[in-house]
Amino acid sequence: MVDAVFGLPLHPLVVHAVVVLLPLVALGVIALVLMPRWRARFAVPLLGLLVVGAVSAVVAMLAGDALAEVVGVPGTHRTWGVTLAFTAVGYLAAAGAWLWWVREADDEPSRAREVLGWLAAVLSMAVLVLTVLAGHSGSAAVWSGVADATPSPAPTMSGEASPSPPSATPSPSVERTDSTATPSRFGSPPATTTTGDGPITMATVEANATADSCWAAIDGFVYDLTDWIARHPGGPDRILALCGTDATAAFTAQHDGDAPPTAQLELLRLGPLA
Structure with a gap:
């Protein structure tokens, strides 16, 4: 598969679609479960966003494996990313079926449809948690320690760099x-x-x-x-x-x-x- 776009790794690009769309859909599904009168208006748009978000999660997982061959495998992030991708596929099957089912107003909702709706709401909570864990672990893999790193000493007015503090472990010249x-x-x-x-x-x-x-x-x-x-x-x-x-x-x-x-x-x- 394509693992780069315009010379940039595909993984960090497509991840943005995942961390935006999946939480948005999850919150939307929960809202529709609680507010039946909104279903006919918002079910189809949410279904479209869910398809894009779930496909993006799978693409991000595959592109992440390609990127890991170059920069190394961030174990924790990969674990959460793979879990999120497979969960997103299951979420697409369950929540997607429910959204398609409720796309039209129905004065006599069936019990099976309502049960599937609550299952979709539970999966929505799982998707929210996994998206946060995958996103946070990815950010930590890239930026952990960078904010705390000691910056290089700034030049003095005379143009000479400030002396560096002695290292705790002596090193040869x-x-x-x-x-x-x-x-x-x-x-x-x-x-x-x-x-x-x-x-x-x-x-x-x-x-x-x-x-x-x-x-x-x-x-x-x-x-x-x-x-x-x-x-x-x-x-x-x-x-x-x-x-x-x-x-x-x-x-x-x-x-x-x-x-x-x-x-x-x-x-x-x-x-x-x-």
Whole structure:
């Protein structure tokens, strides 16, 4: 299926239809159950919105799986998203049938129709809750920690940046050189980043294993993932689990061959692993 529109991922675009239409329909169905005189006027429009909302939920789930292959799988968000998609299909069957049933005024409503209406109202409550949970978990996966992240120090009036506070975990000095790095199968940056004492040892990597200083070795190079913890689309826990380790297997299993993660990783390279 199409997983991008005008160069943008389809998932975050179609999600907007889901989080707007499904709650709107759910509230509308509850209102029609309680107010029979509104049914003939609003049943068909609500049915149309329900069809679009349910289809959008399924498309969002499929597009989300495609996006996860690139940026990683935000487990909690995917769980709620899949649950919402399947619930939306069931909701379309039950509430859709009821809306079609009540689209015309009826002076003698049947008991079966009223029972189906109350079932649709209960499903409406479930849809409301699942939409909130799926939407919140998706927002958390993208933005969690970003608002609390420490901004870069602003330049002073003299044009010099304010000094950064000392890190809780001491790190070796780093200097930039113009020599060419040994190519990695994940790509090579235009300039090498090496430590002042030469290649970085695994012991040094293991010493930087906290959220304040998170280093990881991947395919023979060392990367500083500290700033990426709060920015990782899959959530900070996925990066925290890699701090102080050789994360080659984990990165390869999740992102091997994917250009965007590889390019982002190269921006975080510190130097070769001893």
